[in-house]
Amino acid sequence: MSQYVSRLGGRRVRGHGTPRRLRRGGGVRRVAMLSVHTSPLHQPGTGDAGGMNVYIVELAKRLAETGIEVEIFTRATTGGLPPRVELAPGVIVRHVDAGPYEGLAKEDLPAQLCAFTHGVMQAEASQRPGHYDLVHSHYWLSGHVGWLAAQRWGVPLVHAMHTMAKVKNAALAEGDTPEPAARVIGETQIVEAADRLIANTDDEAAELVRHYDAPRSKVAVVHPGVNLDRFRPADGRAAARARLGLPQHAVIPLFAGRIQPLKAPDILLRAVALLLADDPKLRERLVVPVVGGPSGSGLAKPEGLQKLAARLGIADVVRFRPPVDQDTLADWYRAASVLVMPSYNESFGLVAIEAQACATPVVAAAVGGLPVAVRDGHSGVLVPGHDPADYARALRRFVDEPGLGERLGAGAHAHAQGFGWGSVAAATAEVYAAAVRRRGLVTA
Numbered sequence: 078m079s080q081y082v083s084r085l086g087g088r089r090v091r092g093h094g095t096p097r098r099l100r101r102g103g104g105v106r107r108v109a110m111l112s113v114h115t116s117p118l119h120q121p122g123t124g125d126a127g128g129m130n131v132y133i134v135e136l137a138k139r140l141a142e143t144g145i146e147v148e149i150f151t152r153a154t155t156g157g158l159p160p161r162v163e164l165a166p167g168v169i170v171r172h173v174d175a176g177p178y179e180g181l182a183k184e185d186l187p188a189q190l191c192a193f194t195h196g197v198m199q200a201e202a203s204q205r206p207g208h209y210d211l212v213h214s215h216y217w218l219s220g221h222v223g224w225l226a227a228q229r230w231g232v233p234l235v236h237a238m239h240t241m242a243k244v245k246n247a248a249l250a251e252g253d254t255p256e257p258a259a260r261v262i263g264e265t266q267i268v269e270a271a272d273r274l275i276a277n278t279d280d281e282a283a284e285l286v287r288h289y290d291a292p293r294s295k296v297a298v299v300h301p302g303v304n305l306d307r308f309r310p311a312d313g314r315a316a317a318r319a320r321l322g323l324p325q326h327a328v329i330p331l332f333a334g335r336i337q338p339l340k341a342p343d344i345l346l347r348a349v350a351l352l353l354a355d356d357p358k359l360r361e362r363l364v365v366p367v368v369g370g371p372s373g374s375g376l377a378k379p380e381g382l383q384k385l386a387a388r389l390g391i392a393d394v395v396r397f398r399p400p401v402d403q404d405t406l407a408d409w410y411r412a413a414s415v416l417v418m419p420s421y422n423e424s425f426g427l428v429a430i431e432a433q434a435c436a437t438p439v440v441a442a443a444v445g446g447l448p449v450a451v452r453d454g455h456s457g458v459l460v461p462g463h464d465p466a467d468y469a470r471a472l473r474r475f476v477d478e479p480g481l482g483e484r485l486g487a488g489a490h491a492h493a494q495g496f497g498w499g500s501v502a503a504a505t506a507e508v509y510a511a512a513v514r515r516r517g518l519v520t521a
Contacts, residue, residue, distance in 0.1 A: 105509045107146045109201070109209040109226065110137060111219035113193055114183050116151040118162065118170060128427035129239050131403075132301055133215060134164065139502030141167025145509075148209075150197050150222075152189070154178055171200055186218055187259065194222045201230065211509055215239060217260055220267035233272040233512035238264065238281075240424050243288040248421045248444065250338035265289055272512040275299050275505070277425035278446040297508045300449065301425050302498035308407050308434035310490060317411035323364060330440075330472055331413035333368045333406065334428055336382055341442070342367055343385055344419035347465035348472060350389040355469075359476065360394060368398045368409055410435040414482055415475055418447065419463060426450040430496050433457070433489035438482060440471045456489035 110133065117134045137147040146167045153172040162170045173196030176189035201208060213235045214223030220236045227234035242256035242264055249255060268274065268289040274296045276282040282298050285291040311317075318325055330349070332342045345365070353360050367382065386392045401409065410416065416432035418441040423429075425446035429439045433450075439457035441447045453459040458471045475482050 105145055105210045105506070105513060107148070107209050108140070108509070109197070109212045109223075110147050110149045111197070111212065111214040111223050111226075112149060112151045112216070113175075113190070113218040113222060114152065114186050114216060116154065116170070116172075117149055117164065118151075119154075128301070128425070129215060131427055132239075135302060135304060135498045136502060136505060137168045138165045139498045140506065141165060143502055143506060145506060148200075150193075150200070152176070152186075152193060173197060173200075183218075184257075187263075190218065190221055194225055197222060197226055198229065201226070211235060211512060213237070213509075214267075217242075217264045217267060220271070221263055224267060224270045227270075227272075233509075233516050234270060235273045235275060235508055235512050236267055236271040237275040238285070238424070239277075240422070241281075241284060241288065244284050244445075245339070245422055250341055250421045253338040253421075271295070272515050273297055273508050275508060277301055278449045280449075281424055281446060297504075297511070299501060299504045299508065300496060301427050301430070302496045302501040303427070303430040303434050303493055304403075305434055305494065305497050307403055308410065308431045308493075310436040311407070311411060314411055317408045320408055321412050323366075323412050324362065327362050327364045327414075328359070328476055329364050329366065329412060329414045330417050330475075331366050331368065331409060331415070331432075331437075332417055333366075333409060333432075334418075336367070336369050336371045339421050341419040341421055341463060342369075342382055344463055344465050344468055345417045346382065346386055346389060346391060346395065348417075348419075348468035349394065350391050351465055351469040352472060352476075353391060353394070355473075356476075363394045365391070365395045366398055366409065366413070367395060368401060368406070370400050406431070407435055410437050413437050415440055415457075415472065417468065417472070418442065419460070419468060420444060420447070421463065423447050423450075429457070430493050434493035434496075436486040436490040438485035438489045440468065452488065452492050455485070456492040457485055 112133055115130055117130055119130060137149060140147050148169045148171055150171045150173055152175050155178050158172045160172055164170050173193050175193035209230060209232055211233050212223040212227040214220045215237050216239050223234050242260040246255045268291045274285055274291055276285060276296055276298050279298055282296045285296050286293055315325055332345050334340050336342055349365050386395045410432040416437055416439045418426060418429055420442055423445040429441055429450040432439055433456050439451045441451050441459055443459040443461050448459060451457040451459055460467050460471055
């Protein structure tokens, strides 16, 4: 293949083949999307799979519906996986062999980035030159692979942090493990290398500028979305409770998500203990589902939350459930009186939008993107700080004020309607076009 030289970020970098001249206006036709540490095919709530998995799947599907093909590269985590899986029309998942299939912690993945990059390069080399118009990486591990791939192919790099080490370390839960310095360095390098950075909220954009010296002109704010066809009130709370075997007249504060210190499910349990200490009769009609599996630093003590419930004397009202599929999760949202998110940090809080789309209000910590995801006093209640007593007082309102849940539920449903994935895909396509224009890859 012939050689060409392109200018990338002020440096001259050699690539192979001839760069495809895109349609006028920077039309992107095929994207290489990178998700190293978690597969879009994994069920959210298991291992490291969570909101980012949902984000990647839904965004890729909606981009494909607009005519932008997406190929998602992810690490193979079990043997015998097909190298190529069609997730939806126009969306392909490519499994890359990089390290042992099982038992590899996320903290060990940086050592496998060379192998992962090799797999991505091999896949591209089997295509005609100019196969990909752009690289979109998710999370810092993918960003390093995307950095090299984009330079090699002579295409723009768009990166989404999802979470940032400096922000997480500034708001650590007690006993949680700080993010390593290597991640901080890696994120700083990606911020410099990327053509465009996608932030979930204005606050996240400001954090990129403040903590990582990102040029403000490089950062685009695109709120995540929710699948409004799946997450909706449907046949209502009573029917959902019947399907899940829950009491019809119970007060049900729900936790749904990965069980780890960052998500702070322990704060909900401590708040429930305070509620019952104040009103022992409430025990007769209180059910507290915790739906999700251990993740991250929570894997070190996988039964820690169950032991805490026992120590607090509330094991009889708490129901631990493993991660569930998205349709069943929607039923848990519908069945709940309120969703509780006491997280120490959330880049956005996709779970909050999903619950609200089902007409369930949210009690959440006023951190990260949650003040955008939840409209305080309209779709839920925002709590400053992480004192369990404050959460107990917020939950008590749903017991004492009969119409509060219904009023906030109506506001929650209305609020969620502004977060459809179609608008997310359209805004992301605009970011792609801006990244392409920055490189000058338009029709002459």
